[in-house]
Amino acid sequence: MSPELVIMDGSAPVTTRLGGRKSLVAATTAARLTWQAAPLATLAYGLVALAAAGVPVATAWLLKLVIDRLTAGGAGLSGLAVLLALAGVTMAMLPRLGDYLRAEIDRAVALVAEDRLYGAVERFVGLVKFEDPVFLDRLRLAQQGAATPAQVVEAGFGLLRGAVTLVGFVGSLSLLSPMITLLVLLTAVPVLAAELALARRRAGVLWQIGPTERREMFYRGLLDSVHAAKEIRLFGVGGFLRGRMLSERRTANRARRRVDQRVLVVQGGLAGLGAVVSGAALIWAIQAARSNQLSVGDVSMVIAAVAGVQSGINALVNAVAQAHEQLLLFDHYVSVVDAEPDLPVPARPVELPLLRDGIEFHDVWFRYGDEHPWVLRGLNLRIPAGMATGMVGLNGAGKSTIVKLLCRFYDPTRGAITWDGVDLRTVDAAQLRQRIGAVFQDFMEYDLTARENVALGDLSVLDDPERLHTAARRAGVHDLLSSLPRGYDTLLTRLFFGESDQGDPETGIRLSGGQWQRVALARAFLRDRGDLMILDEPSAGLDAEAEHELHTRLRQHREGRTSVLVSHRLGAIRAADRIVVVADGTVVEQGGHEVLLAAEGAYARLFRLQAAGYQLDSDPASDPGRVDHQDSITID
């Protein structure tokens, strides 16, 4: 058996590997997990499997004895008949009990396995993994793999059941004909080899079509997403996206069909082989009975034993193939659960001091991956404690990247970022983030209640309405949230309602973009006693009045605190204590507003251009600061 399968399908080769030792480790892990999740049900299932294996052998013997006694005159039949009937009842009941126990084990194991899987996903403190397509494919298979430990154990019991049945019938058959026994056993070898190959191929195809299925999910998500609905209708691209979705589905179907065809051919051939062997055994038994070598009961035993051996072999082979296939999937689960941290975790993290001096970028080079271009190129930047630092720059200059590095979602590729002299790589990322309040450009809108939407910034305020309301007031959203039909307990979504709720305005409402932005700000303000407040375009969705009000509040509030404000609205930036202009991955200018204006550099040019846009009689086309090339500037 080759431990490796390589599938060439016009795309990159896909390899699925699971060596013997690795299989054993994975099987042991799966068994341990199942036992921990459902010990009693597992034990009971094992007993049921053993009983289900023994009863058919006992039935075949009882039947043989009944037939022999019938042909010999019929003495002592009633006891045998009762036993035969009992065996029949047991055989009828056991599968039902087995089904129930199997479902119970599946539920319990899936719960524990999912908990561990998503616990592991949460341990990836950075963002790199979530942007890596190979990891995303593996995660998708790991989600399927989370259901497999129970199936691996079930396959183990299937193996046991098959083995017990097989031994019972092989023993019985060999008493009647060693030749037929050998013949039946020999057919098991190709069956086993073929089923294992099929299992590997099926698991390989799952891996191979992973990207295709993720793309299909993406298109499906667009077609049923409320966010995308507007543009899709406006541009009339629903049919185009549906076509793309179906095309991905067809690609996946083609790959699955090829495997199914192979399964059809191989399993069809094997079934034919089994039937030929059974037929040969039957012909031999009838001939032997005619020449008085076998009794009529023996003929019934041969028939039952050949069928029993074949079904035992099938059960064994299926169990091995199923276990193998499930282990290949479970391997993805194990590799996610046991994955190394995405960012280096110091053995003994340095305690992060209260920020007193400042945060510094020392010759920081950064790119999102080896195949990506440099985003930051030797950036040196100081964010002094107790001051407001404004950051400006053209689209794609690297401002949000700097913000993400400040939160340690990534580590610099070269150079270092220090917090009062302590390298961020030596501290615990969770501790760092507890000290930071932030609103990102792409903030989240959670389909939860207003209270929960704000409280996600600091869950302890779920029971502290005073702090919750203060943060909401500061973000200018308290009046709105308290006036909702159920106040802060109103759902900010209409996603989770049943038909009967649809008409009830109290069950959920939708907020506008600017209102959502205020909720996100309130969330960040819960952390404003932290050392650093980061606001990446905090007012992009606000109306002019709200923006003015927000920035006045922010100015009062940030006095003496450390903050970083990223904005294209230079009117908001001008009041910062220091302004940093980022271009081409470095800081090209820095200083106060007046100093930068006097310097007549990039900042002065951008500021005058925006200011001219607000003058009643101005003509931006004649402005000396106008930047002509198309890609160079965005004015909100």
Ligand SMILES: Nc1ncnc2c1ncn2[C@@H]1O[C@H](COP(=O)(O)OP(=O)(O)OP(=O)(O)O)[C@@H](O)[C@H]1O
């Ligand atoms: N996750 C990512 N993976 C790869 N490249 C990225 C990623 N995020 C950003 N980039 C690239 O990094 C560069 C800087 O992006 P960044 O978002 O930091 O710019 P920005 O100055 O914040 O721009 P904007 O003003 O448009 O928000 C861009 O060229 C962008 O394509």
